[in-house]
Amino acid sequence: MTADEVSAAALTADGRTHFASRRFRGALTRPVAQVLTEVRRALEEPVAVVVFDVSGVLRRDAGARVVSILIEPRRPIRPRRHLWAAEALQVTAAHVRGGHNALGQELFPLDEDALSALAAGIPDGSHIVVSAAGSPGNGDHERRAAEVLRCAVQPASITESRSFYGDSLLVREYTAVLNAVLAASAERIASDLTDAVRRSAGEAVRALVATNEGGCTPLTRLPITPVHSFRADVAGEMLGAAVLGERSDGRLIVARPGAVRIAEFIDGLPSVVSRTTLPDGTSLASSIAHVVPLTDLLVSGSGDPALTVLVAGAEEELTPFGLTPAVTTDRDLVALGAAVAPMSYWHNRLVEVASASDIARALSDGEAIARANLVAAGADPGDVRVRESRVLATTYGEAQMVRIRVGAVAAAVPSASSVEPGRGAA
Known part of the structure; x- marks a missing residue:
């Protein structure tokens, strides 16, 4: 389209x-x-x-108001070069003390008092993005910050940037910001397409x-x-x-x-x-x-x-x-x-390992998660295939911290179906 x-x-x-x-x-x-x-x-x-x-x-959505809260042990000496800065997006950046290291150990307690004070100035209807140092290894500060903000503000959305896996704090932040400003368009599109499928092909069609x-x-x-x-x-x-x-x-x-x-x-x-x-x-x-x-x-x-x-x-x-x-x-x-695109699911996770058996267990868990998510999305369990299962080094310099990446796919067409239609857009 x-x-x-x-x-x-x-x-x-x-x-x-x-x-x-x-x-x-x-x-x-x-x-x-x-x-x-x-x-x-x-x-x-x-x-x-x-x-x-x-x-x-x-x-x-050029009119969307986004508040990006970075949780780090200290303020940067020089201002951050946010990836969204050149895109004319209405993003307000704020800093709160907290965060973890690569091993998931707390570097500084989350400053919930500062977070509550910050929440008082956030307009209702804003999209809030919370990004904490070390969150791929320990997401506790992002989760707690989201809970505090949810109780204090009436936002359009709150996104914990650890839901988008990445080694870079600013890349995770930018991804979450972009996701937030795409949300309104995505909601309209999804609603229109759902109505179109229902009108022309029926309720039973998988969209x-x-x-x-x-x-x-x-x-x-x-x-x-x-x-x-x-x-x-x-x-x-x-x-x-x-x-x-x-x-x-x-x-x-x-x-x-x-x-x-x-x-x-x-x-x-x-x-x-x-x-x-x-x-x-x-x-x-x-x-x-x-x-x-x-x-x-x-x-x-x-x-x-x-x-x-x-x-x-x-x-x-x-x-x-x-x-x-x-x-x-x-x-x-x-x-x-x-x-012809298959249903797919990618699992990325930062884990601490000490032996080959730990790695094998982490990969097995990742494969199980990928399979379960595809089946939950409607795939036939017999159609699910793991296309990639591997261990990757991280950029943190901690040898025992590795990234598990698992990708699985399944046929988009139910096995019992005799039709293989598809729909794509230019």
Whole structure:
């Protein structure tokens, strides 16, 4: 979806496809319902699952008031260089003493008196972001601060930034701030799309939203964590190209007007990194498909030839690299990618380990959490597959503190269904 067009790709279990699009102005409900109705009638089958890519319509609420509270043992000697400072967002920053070290040990008690005094000046309806030093290892101060503020203020939302995993305090803070200013747009979009599905396809249809790393999650999650769908089109485009090029493993290049990108596919999905880099260079604590601009070094740096997919109209983009496309298409790759995206869940956690058995136990716990969350979201337990389970070093310099990263996926279409529809947006 974009601000003026809804584009869809539908797939069936027997391999049939149908593409549809409709330009519109205003709310999404009617055009989305019309496109879904067209798809259902064209394929003469009921819709089982709809996956929406909303990255083209999510918008920041420029009028949202955000109060960002940093909990640290002492004030910085120099003012913080907040990542949101250059984006004209209405963010008021405040400091409260507290925080933990990398081992989860308290560095300074949380100053609840200062927090209560600060709360008296926060306007009702504000979005409050609480970010504490050391919260990935011990979230107690963020949790307690949120409780104090919840009792003293009537906010639009309170976000503990540890809910977005990241080694950097400022990256976690920025992610939570951006999530807050996207929330109003996400709520409207989710409501419109839910109404559209209900009108055109019925109550039994599973509605999902594409996520940044190439998966999808229930549409009901969109108003809660819209930041995880903010850059979903990057992975969606690659997934769509992989479908057309019949590539499940290896390198894939997509050339479209204005950009040529490359990604590495493993078992049908793009590789994933834990931090999203936005076009302006800032970072988000959100897992994303590892898709990067193509360079001469990447073209020649591997003996395994990459498959190149060309979007019609981007022929000149490939000229500097001397590449010949294997597939040329005018289809909406983002929509097609959303149609094949699996349900996904990523678990990131900082843990203290002293032996190999501790690591094995932490990984096993992480896999169980990922599986349980997918099943709770509606996935068939037999369809759940762990695609990644690994231990990563942290940047804190504490050898016994490691990060557990587990990613699991499951088929978006219920096993009993005979239809594999999908929905994506340009």
